[in-house]
Amino acid sequence: MDHALYGRFLRGLAKSAERPAVLAGGSGLSYQELHERALLLAGSLLAALPARPAAVGVLAGKGLTAYPSLLAGLYTGCTVVPLQPGFPAARTRQMIEASGVAALVADDDALPALAALHAEGVDLPVLFAPGGQPQPAVPVLVRRALGAPVPVRAEDTAYVLFTSGSTGRPKGVPVTHANTRHYFGLLDERYDFGPEDVFTQNFDLNFDCAVFDLFCAWGAGATLAVPPPQAYRDMPRFLAEHGVTVWFSTPSAIALVRRTGGLRPAAMPSLRWSFFAGEALSCRDAGDWRAAAPESVLENLYGPTELTITVAVHRWAGEDAPNGMVPTGAVHPGHAVLLLGPGGEESATEGELCIAGPQLTAGYLDPADDAGRFFERYGRRFYRTGDRVRRAAGGELLYLGRDDAQVQVLGVRVELAEVDAAVRGCPGVQDAVTVAVPARGSVELVVFHTGEPVPAARLARELRAVLPAAVIPRRYCHVAEFPLNPNRKIDRKQLAAQAAPPAE
Template identity: 30%
Template sequence: MSNNASCDALYVNKQIVSYEQLHSMSLYVASLLPKASTQKTDHIAILSHREITAYAAIVACVMADKTYVPLNVKAPKERLVSMLLTAQINTLVVSVQYQHLAIEIKTHLPALELILIEESKLFLNASNHITPFETAEKLSNSIRYIMFTSGSTGKPKGVPISEGNLLAYLDFVVPYCELSSDDRASQTFDLTFDLSVHDLFVTWLSGACLYVLPESALFSPGAFIKKHQLTAWFSVPSTGAIMQKFGMLKAHAYPSLKLSLFCGEALPTSMALAWQKSAPNSKVVNFYGPTEATIACGYFEVPNDYNEQQVVPIGKAFEHMSFAMSSNEELLIAGEQVTSGYLEATVKMNENFRQELSEQGKNVTWYYSGDKVAQHEDGYFIYKGRLDEQVKIQGYRVELPEIEAIAKAFLKNNLVKALVWPKEISSFNKSIYLFVQASKNEDTEQAIIEHMKNQLPHYMQPKKIVWLTSMPLNLNGKIDRNALRAMLE
């Protein structure tokens, strides 16, 4: 991190925290964490949102060589409990303002230890301790963080990312981004979204300052970029599309930006070009990568006036990673960033991780991404959609079978199908529709809606339930998704 402890490290909730203060705050939190010998695992969950406590707790976990597991404060309680059980969490670091939620969770997990953090104590501690940053040596196979993604079985899947996985990412991306202590980088992603890991570690390893956007600015960030003269930007393309729609990408609007990264969903070429004009001094780059391959593993720098595709290509693999294409046009990923598999995974869950012999006779793990691609004659890859029923909503991965599994169990009815509409890759107005073969009943509909709210995060909840007298079937006897989509047109 920054060699100058007095440099700004973090801006959040209208407060500036220096590297010196952040270090002292994190030492305080680290001192509250349990010793390794008293725990079954070194996994620490964090329940906080866009406040200093969250960031100090993450740094504390790194200092203490603990695995951090961020939780979304808006997620349904039942889902949080499921994640804590899957990750074998014994300790939960909680901001005081979320202690009521933490106490509710503890009623389901009585052995869970709660560590309540008051922000005032963090600042008091920061004024009493002055210690320069020192990076502790970590084992490459120790788990640095765990992120949860949607799972097709009805339960979220835990993805453990090792120290080695993360370092491989940072070794390439930190020098690529070329940030310094003069830079001010955005932090738009929720901490449960693995792209947030880039924000924290790339910014702080470069000695730059991380600017956390308040919730109110996430979908209209133009004024925030200008006010704080941000120099580095990273968000899902949806954010840029909303800015474009509402006229916030005017020419030369953001001259302070020098680096603009997008990731998490398909990047429309029209939006990328509009962003280039609004940030004329910025390089615009499309990052690509699933959570299983640590944040991102491919990139494409958008040339000026690029017009070959409607959607910006996912590009080429990072230099220490490899891309390949299977016979059915599926993108395969290998390299140091690929995780070893899911937490508590069945054989079927891990079937996308496959060991194959390289030309040199070494075992190589290839991750079968499920993304359909084409390869350009210049070697880079172009995204063509999904080969399965996974979709992206607001940048989040959503397994439609997970929604179906929850609905089927509640309704005791297997004739259920979830679809996303519109289906176009570049559309940002996607919503989920749930089709059910049954007679419409107002009480049942209200009950399933409430059940979904209690089981799923907001971006996975169906916009509408469509009741059908009979489910359309194709020639193979399977539910005809095209016929269902035709009902929405």
């Protein structure tokens, strides 16, 4: 099953059966223990259902029981849908319904979320990962454990992740085993990961970069170490105690480690590799990190969910860039690149980045969402990323900004139109416009709204019921009417200028 995503775990199992596969919350699981738990959970779930479901939801945080839950979902041979317990129940329900989830595997962090989902009308069979929780609705039966993972085809969907949607509902992105096989094949050629490596696992399991963490580590027989929130008070200490050699996070984490004094010169000597993705990476942040981890190779990774985790890479050697940002880099081999101007014309030097190739997913779960994002040219299917880039000497790409109303907030991709729609749904609001402004190395969202002067605290409370916490706007400004540009459209640039923090 070399084409199966779970085949990477089996490869690690063959190398490191008795070594730790994951460390979290002061405990750990060896490869053999994790494998056996996943087989037990997968077999118990399949035995309890009348037929193998098309999709299994994995409602899990980042505690130790999350990892057998996720692996069990893959071992069933079904499509796995990672679900974040901290998300609003109404949003999670939308994801469950859109992806056809017929059963849930839940970990120790999921009890409050399950109660909230039940109140939302979600009534699915639930299997708990072993961890001391009450008797699950689906019993865990040793006699039902699988002898091996259920076979899958390369074209089968391995997992579905959800991104922000301009319609006000999340868009499902199905990623096949073939997509991940190409991706991890390239990574195996590029990197020298081995059983002695220890990877951080900073990303939530519903974030595509977590797939990099898990299956780069497990494919090498290496160990995942999950930093708890308090580790950021002294990240060098956590890295030293766990012997961490591979770091991966959003660039925003650099600012957090800096604020807690963790970027002292040579403070993180164990790191061999440092990866950043999810946001633009500044040369200043990269330089500060490299000074603190002088033995580490630093790479900036780029890629939307629709292109399977990351699809471009730049290895930073300390060079500066005209815009002060580390380049997006070179697109992975086997992919075609087009740069499109405002009218759809092709450009050799600058434009919206469009990519075709084996990492590109077939489209969204709902084909209606494909419009404006996927197109055919030269006999290939391209994806419009919405990112504006410039082609530098040597063919690498430099990131210039977004061409649309999509932004990254602490690594979470969000359509500003989705926030607008959510705010319009709040009592007393007539219309709303959301803008993004620079803040603390990332961006924060500011909402301008018309209608009644609703208190900011009330709006934030309403939005927490429908939006992920990371994208709840920080500020709310009531206006009598929106400014208009000469074309009589809402002048977002003027609103962004009003919202921008004062220059220091």
